[in-house]
Amino acid sequence: MTNAVEQESIKVIVFQLADKEYAIPVSHVQGIEKLMHITRVPKTEKYVKGVINLRGVVTPIVDLRERFELPISEHEETTRIIIISLEDMEVGFVVDSANDVLDIPADSIEPQPEVVGSLEEEFISGVAKIDKRLLILLHLEKVLNPLK
Amino acid sequence: MEVNQYLEMFIEESKDHLQACSEHLLELEKNPDDLAIVGEIFRSAHTLKGMSATMGFEDLADLTHKMENVLDAIRNEKIHVSPEILDVVFESVDHLEEMVMDIANGGDGKRDVSSTVAQLKRIELGEEAIPEVVGTTETPTPAVTSTLEYDGFEQTVISQSAEQGFNAFEISVKLREDCLLKAARVFMVFEILEKDGEVIKSSPSVEKLEDEQFDQQFYVAFVTKESAEDMQKKIMKVSEVDEVIVAAIDPKQHSEKEQAIQEVAATATVEVEATPAKVPEKNSAAPKPATAAAPAKADKSHAPVGNKTIRVNIDRLDILMNLFEELVIDRGRLQSISTEVNHGELNETVERMSRVMGDLQTIILTMRMVPVETVFNRFPKMIRQLSRDLNKKINLEIIGAETELDRTVIDEIGDPLVHLIRNSVDHGIENPTTRLAKGKPEEGTVVLRAYHSGNYVFIEIEDDGAGINREKVLAKAISKGIVTQEQSYSMSDKQINELILASGFSTADVISDVSGRGVGLDVVKTTIESLGGNISIESTQDVGSIFSIQLPLTLSIISVMLVEIEKEIYAIPLSSIIETSIIRSSEIMNAHNQKVIDFRGKVVPLVFLEEIFEVPRKEPQGDEFHSVVIVRKGEKLAGLVVDSFIGQQEIVLKSLGNYLTNIFAISGATILGNGKVALIVDCNALIK
Numbered sequence: 086m087t088n089a090v091e092q093e094s095i096k097v098i099v100f101q102l103a104d105k106e107y108a109i110p111v112s113h114v115q116g117i118e119k120l121m122h123i124t125r126v127p128k129t130e131k132y133v134k135g136v137i138n139l140r141g142v143v144t145p146i147v148d149l150r151e152r153f154e155l156p157i158s159e160h161e162e163t164t165r166i167i168i169i170s171l172e173d174m175e176v177g178f179v180v181d182s183a184n185d186v187l188d189i190p191a192d193s194i195e196p197q198p199e200v201v202g203s204l205e206e207e208f209i210s211g212v213a214k215i216d217k218r219l220l221i222l223l224h225l226e227k228v229l230n231p232l233k
Numbered sequence: 234m235e236v237n238q239y240l241e242m243f244i245e246e247s248k249d250h251l252q253a254c255s256e257h258l259l260e261l262e263k264n265p266d267d268l269a270i271v272g273e274i275f276r277s278a279h280t281l282k283g284m285s286a287t288m289g290f291e292d293l294a295d296l297t298h299k300m301e302n303v304l305d306a307i308r309n310e311k312i313h314v315s316p317e318i319l320d321v322v323f324e325s326v327d328h329l330e331e332m333v334m335d336i337a338n339g340g341d342g343k344r345d346v347s348s349t350v351a352q353l354k355r356i357e358l359g360e361e362a363i364p365e366v367v368g369t370t371e372t373p374t375p376a377v378t379s380t381l382e383y384d385g386f387e388q389t390v391i392s393q394s395a396e397q398g399f400n401a402f403e404i405s406v407k408l409r410e411d412c413l414l415k416a417a418r419v420f421m422v423f424e425i426l427e428k429d430g431e432v433i434k435s436s437p438s439v440e441k442l443e444d445e446q447f448d449q450q451f452y453v454a455f456v457t458k459e460s461a462e463d464m465q466k467k468i469m470k471v472s473e474v475d476e477v478i479v480a481a482i483d484p485k486q487h488s489e490k491e492q493a494i495q496e497v498a499a500t501a502t503v504e505v506e507a508t509p510a511k512v513p514e515k516n517s518a519a520p521k522p523a524t525a526a527a528p529a530k531a532d533k534s535h536a537p538v539g540n541k542t543i544r545v546n547i548d549r550l551d552i553l554m555n556l557f558e559e560l561v562i563d564r565g566r567l568q569s570i571s572t573e574v575n576h577g578e579l580n581e582t583v584e585r586m587s588r589v590m591g592d593l594q595t596i597i598l599t600m601r602m603v604p605v606e607t608v609f610n611r612f613p614k615m616i617r618q619l620s621r622d623l624n625k626k627i628n629l630e631i632i633g634a635e636t637e638l639d640r641t642v643i644d645e646i647g648d649p650l651v652h653l654i655r656n657s658v659d660h661g662i663e664n665p666t667t668r669l670a671k672g673k674p675e676e677g678t679v680v681l682r683a684y685h686s687g688n689y690v691f692i693e694i695e696d697d698g699a700g701i702n703r704e705k706v707l708a709k710a711i712s713k714g715i716v717t718q719e720q721s722y723s724m725s726d727k728q729i730n731e732l733i734l735a736s737g738f739s740t741a742d743v744i745s746d747v748s749g750r751g752v753g754l755d756v757v758k759t760t761i762e763s764l765g766g767n768i769s770i771e772s773t774q775d776v777g778s779i780f781s782i783q784l785p786l787t788l789s790i791i792s793v794m795l796v797e798i799e800k801e802i803y804a805i806p807l808s809s810i811i812e813t814s815i816i817r818s819s820e821i822m823n824a825h826n827q828k829v830i831d832f833r834g835k836v837v838p839l840v841f842l843e844e845i846f847e848v849p850r851k852e853p854q855g856d857e858f859h860s861v862v863i864v865r866k867g868e869k870l871a872g873l874v875v876d877s878f879i880g881q882q883e884i885v886l887k888s889l890g891n892y893l894t895n896i897f898a899i900s901g902a903t904i905l906g907n908g909k910v911a912l913i914v915d916c917n918a919l920i921k
Contacts, residue, residue: 124910125801126889127846128897136889136902136910141555143902143910145892174891229892 093192099185099220100167103155106184108213108220115168115175117183120160134179139168148179152228153208171225178228187220189213194222240336243288245544247333250277254326255614258319262617265314268307275304279389281329290342293332299353300325305392306357321352323618387433387454391482394456399430400481402461406468407450407476414473415445421471422453429464430457449475454482547640550601554885557597558904564590566908603643605683605692606634611647612654612681619658626665626676627658633683638690642784646692649757653694653780654679656754661698661778671775673697686808689766689917695779701730701772713738730770730778734758785900793903793913795879796862798848802911804884804903805873809864809916813878818857830872832863839872840919845898866920873919886913 097108098117118139123146125135132151136143146166150157163182168175194213210224254277261270278301285293300322306312328346336342391401404426408418419442426432434454437447457464461479468477564587571583609631620627638646662668662677669675680695703726710716710732716724732738734754761768761782772778793804794813814832821828821839828839839861843850861872884903889896900915 122909124902124912126893126896126899126912127848129893133893136893136912138558138904138908138910141558141904143887143889143904145890176890176892 094188094190096186096188097220097222098167098183099187100165100178100180100183102149102153102181103158106218106220107149107180108187108189108222109167109169109225111186113169113171113225115170118166118168118177120164120166120179137166137177139175139177142175144168144175144177146177146179147228149228150179150181169225169229171229174229176229187215189215189220239288242544243284244333244337246284247281247336248330250281251326251330251333252610253277254281254329255323256610258323258326259613259617261314262316262319268310271304271308271314275301275308278304282389285342290332290336292344292346293329293336293342296325296328296332296346296350299350299357300329301389302357303353312356318356320621321349321356323614324349325353326614327618390431390433391454391456394431399456399458400461401433401454401456402464403480403482404453404455404464404468405450405476405478405480406453406474409473409475410449412449412473415447416443418471418473419443419451422468422474425467425471426453426455426457426464429459429467430455545600547601550597554597554601557594558885560590561594561904561908601640602637603640604634605636605638605643605646605690608643608647608650609634609681609683612650615651615654616658616679619655623659624664625658625662627662628676628678630678630680631682632680636683636685636690638784642690645760646782646784649760649782650681650692650694652754652757653782654681657694657696657698657778657780661696661700663699690784692782692784693779694782695777697777700774700776700778701733701770702774703729706730706732710735710738727769727771730772733770734768792881793884794862794881795905795911796842796860796873796875797877797879798843798846798875799850801846801848802879802905802909803842803846803875804882804911804913805862805864805916806913807881809866811863811865811870813860813862815858816861816872818859821859830861832870832872835870837863837870837872839874841874842914843874843876845919864916864920866917869920871916871920873914873916884911884913 096111098111098114099106099108101107118137121137123135123137126133126145132148134146134148134151136145138144149155158181160179161181165180165183166177167180167183168177193215194211196211208224208228209221211222213220213222254274257270257274257277261267261274264270278297282294282297282301285291285297303312303318303322307314307318312318325346328344328349332342332344335344394401406422408415412418423432423439432453432455435442436452441447442451455464459467461481465477465479468474468479564583567583568587571579612631613629616627616629619625657679658677662679663671663673665675668677678697680693682691682693682695684691706729707716707721707724710729711718711721715732715735715738721729734757738755758768761784766782766784768780768782770778770780792807794807794810796803796805816830820830822830824836828841829836830839831837842848859874860877861874862878863870863872865871882905884905886901887903889899889902898915898918899912900918901913902910903913905911
C-alpha cells in the first residue's frame with residue numbers, strides 16, 4: 086500500500102444495529118468492551134442506560150438503538166459497548182455487535198441519500214459503499230448532543 | 234547545567250523556604266529574644282540563597298544575601314530585634330516572594346529592590362556602630378589588604394564552620410625562588426591542609442597552581458580545628474617552602490562594602506583563637522568544587538528534623554489510583570473464585586493480599602489530600618501587614634487548618650481567600666477608636682475556619698466588624714444599576730448582602746490600597762463557582778459578617794452509608810447523616826401532602842428515595858417497617874426512606890463525567906468492591 090492510498094482512506098470501526106451497519110472513525114474509539122453491569126442513573130434521558138466502571142473511570146452508556154428510536158432488543162452474547170472519546174467526553178455506545186475494522190477510501194463516501202429517513206437521519210455524516218456493504222458514518226457530535 | 238528540569242523543584246522549594254521564613258519571623262516578633270528562631274530563618278534564607286545562585290537568579294540570591302547579613306547580625310546579638318528591623322525583613326521576604334512568583338510565571342526574577350536593600354544595609358551598618366562584643370579582643374595588627382575575596386557561598390561556609398568551632402584561616406605560602414617542582418610543593422601543601430580541614434578557596438585557582446601558573450606565592454582559605462601556629466609549622470615542613478603566614482579570617486571586618494581584612498601574622502596566634510564565631514562578609518569569585526564537602530557537612534548538622542518528601546505529579550497519582558481500583562475489582566473476583574474452589578492455600582493467599590491491598594488503598598487515597606493549612610499559613614503574615622498598614626488591631630484565629638482538601642482545589646482557593654480576608658479587614662473591622670466607641674474590644678477578630686460537611690468543605694471567614702450596611706449597599710446597587718428600586722423592596726437581607734459580590738460593586742467610601750478597587754469580590758465569586766462551589770454571606774450590622782465558601786471534594790475519600798433500594802445501591806455521605814432508624818407505617822403522618830414523622834420531638838419530612846430516583850419495582854413493597862436515614866442540611870432535617878441498610882464504607886468520590894452533568898440529587902459516583910458503580914446521594918438537593 087502506498088502513502089497516497091493511505092491518505093485517501095479512513096480507518097473505521099464497523100458495528101451492527103438492527104439490520105444496518107454503521108461506522109465510527111477509529112480515532113474516536115477508545116476500546117470495545119463486552120457488556121457489563123450498568124448502574125442506572127435516575128432522571129436522565131431514556132437512552133442513557135446508566136454508568137459503568139471502565140477500569141476505574143465512571144463512564145456513561147448510551148443505547149444507540151434507543152437513541153435512534155429503533156426497536157428495543159434484548160442484549161445478547163454479541164452485544165458490545167464501544168467506548169467513544171470526543172473532546173473531553175467519554176461515552177460508551179451499546180451496539181448489537183462490533184463487526185469489523187475497515188479502511189474506507191475517501192472517495193467512496195457520499196453524502197447521505199434521502200432514502201435513509203427516520204430519526205437517525207440527522208446523526209449521519211455520510212454513507213460509504215464497499216463491495217456490497219452499505220456503511221453509515223455517524224456524526225458523533227450530534228449523537229452526543231441532546232435532542233433539541 | 235541544564236537548569237530547566239530543576240526549575241519546578243526550585244520554585245516549589247523556594248516557596249517552602251519563604252513560607253518557613255515568614256512563619257518564623259512571626260514567631261520572632263512574638264519572642265524577640267529567642268535567637269533559635271533567628272537561626273531557623275537564617276537557615277531557610279541561606280538555603281534559598283544557595284539555590285537561587287545555582288539557578289542563576291542573581292537578584293534573588295543577592296537580596297537573600299543582604300537579608301542574611303542582617304539576620305546574622307541579630308543572631309550574633311550585634312543588633313536587637315525591633316519592629317522596624319522586622320518590617321524591613323518582612324518587606325524583603327515579600328520581595329523575594331514576588332521574585333519567585335515572577336520566575337514561576339516564566340520571568341527572570343528581576344525586581345527593583347534598591348530601597349529595601351538600602352534599608353537592610355543601613356541596619357547592618359548600624360550594627361557596626363555598636364561596640365564590639367566581649368571576647369573578641371583583638372590587638373591592632375598591621376592591616377593587610379586581603380588577597381582573597383569570598384562570594385556569599387564561601388562566606389557562609391566560613392561562618393558555619395566558625396559556629397561549629399572551626400577556625401578559618403587565610404594562609405599565604407611562599408616558595409623558595411629556586412624551587413623546581415612548584416606543582417609538587419603545592420600538592421604537598423594541599424595534602425597537609427586537607428588532612429586537617431577543608432580548603433575553601435585558593436588564589437590562584439587550584440588548576441592554575443597545578444599548572445605552575447604562579448610566581449612564588451599563593452593564598453589559601455582554609456577551615457580547620459587546628460590552631461594557626463600548628464598549621465604554620467606543619468606547612469613549613471614541606472621542603473622548599475620559604476615562608477608561611479597563617480592569618481585568621483576575621484568576620485567582623487568583612488562587611489559588604491568593606492573589602493579590608495585584618496590579617497594577623499602567625500605569631501599573633503593568641504588573638505587569632507579568640508576570634509571565631511563571627512561571619513566574614515565579602516563578595517565575588519565563583520564557588521569551587523573543592524568547597525562542596527564543607528557546606529554538606531555544615532548543612533547536615535543544621536538540618537531541622539523533618540519529614541523527607543518528594544514531589545510527584547498529580548497526574549501520576551491519578552493514574553496510580555485508577556490502576557489500583559482495577560486491582561480492587563480483580564481482588565473481588567479472586568475472592569469469589571477462592572470461595573468456590575475452597576483451596577486452603579489459595580484462601581490464605583487471597584486473604585493476605587486483601588489485607589495488604591487495604592493498607593495500600595489507604596495510602597494511595599490519602600496521598601492526594603493536602604491540609605488546608607498550606608493555604609492558611611500565609612495569612613498570619615498578611616494580617617500583620619494589613620493591620621500595620623491600616624492602623625487597626627487585628628487578631629487572626631485559624632480553626633481547622635488540618636482539614637484536608639484535594640490538591641487541585643487547594644491550588645485554586647488561595648487568591649479568593651486573600652481577597653475575602655482583605656475585604657474583612659479593610660471594610661469589616663473598624664478602626665480602634667470606632668470600635669471602642671461602639672463598646673467593642675479595641676482588637677478586632679477575624680476567624681478563619683475550615684471543616685468538612687457532607688460532600689463539601691466549608692471555609693468561613695468571620696469578622697466581628699461593622700457588618701454590611703443594608704441601606705448603603707442598596708443605595709449603591711441602585712445607583713450602579715445593579716438592581717432597580719422596585720426590585721429592592723422585595724429583596725431579603727441575604728440577597729442584599731450578596732449584592733456586594735456583584736460585578737462593578739464597591740462600597741468603600743475611600744478607595745484604599747488594600748481592597749475596594751471594585752474588582753475584588755465578583756472575581757472571588759466567579760473563581761469559587763468555577764470550582765463548583767458557592768459563597769454566601771451572613772451579616773448583622775455592627776456585630777460582624779461571615780463569608781462562607783462551600784467547596785466540593787472533587788476527588789476525595791468520604792465515608793458513606795450504603796443503602797439498597799430494590800436492587801440498586803446508593804451511597805449517602807456519612808457526614809450528612811444524623812442517625813438511622815426503623816419506623817412503623819403507622820408512625821407516618823400527613824401534613825400538607827407531605828409525609829412526615831415525629832423524630833425526637835421534631836417534625837421531619839420524609840423523602841422516599843424510591844420515588845425520587847424512579848426505581849423500577851416489580852411489586853409494591855407492603856412492609857410495615859421502613860428504614861429511614863435521617864440527614865441534615867444546616868439546621869434542617871429530612872428522613873430518606875430506603876429498603877435496607879447495607880453498611881458503612883470508605884469510598885472514592887468520582888465524577889460522572891462531562892456527558893452527564895447536573896443530575897438531580899446525585900453528586901457523583903463511586904466504584905464498589907465488586908466493581909459496580911454506586912451513585913452518591915446529594916442530601917443538600919433533597920432538603921429545601
